[in-house]
Amino acid sequence: MRRPRHEMPDFVREALVASGLMARYLERPPYQQNDCIGWILQAKREQTRRRRLQQMLDELARGGVYMKMSWRPR
Numbered sequence: 001m002r003r004p005r006h007e008m009p010d011f012v013r014e015a016l017v018a019s020g021l022m023a024r025y026l027e028r029p030p031y032q033q034n035d036c037i038g039w040i041l042q043a044k045r046e047q048t049r050r051r052r053l054q055q056m057l058d059e060l061a062r063g064g065v066y067m068k069m070s071w072r073p074r
Contacts, residue, residue, distance in 0.1 A: 006037040015053055024060045027073070032066055039067070 016022040036056050043049040059065040
């Protein structure tokens with residue numbers, strides 16, 4: 001069964017552009033991009049969405065991390 005494909009919301013796109021991390025986001029595999037967007041959007045509270053967005057931005061800035069797990073590009 002295929003996972004649903006999540007479209008990037010404007011607030012995520014704006015945060016990636018403003019932080020200068022869009023290129024790093026686009027370097028990630030499509031499944032990671034989709035998982036991150038889905039994870040952010042699943043949050044019911046705005047505060048939780050913002051916290052998850054910040055975690056994604058922090059991990060992209062640091063590199064080598066995906067959802068608090070060590071990750072290396074192939």
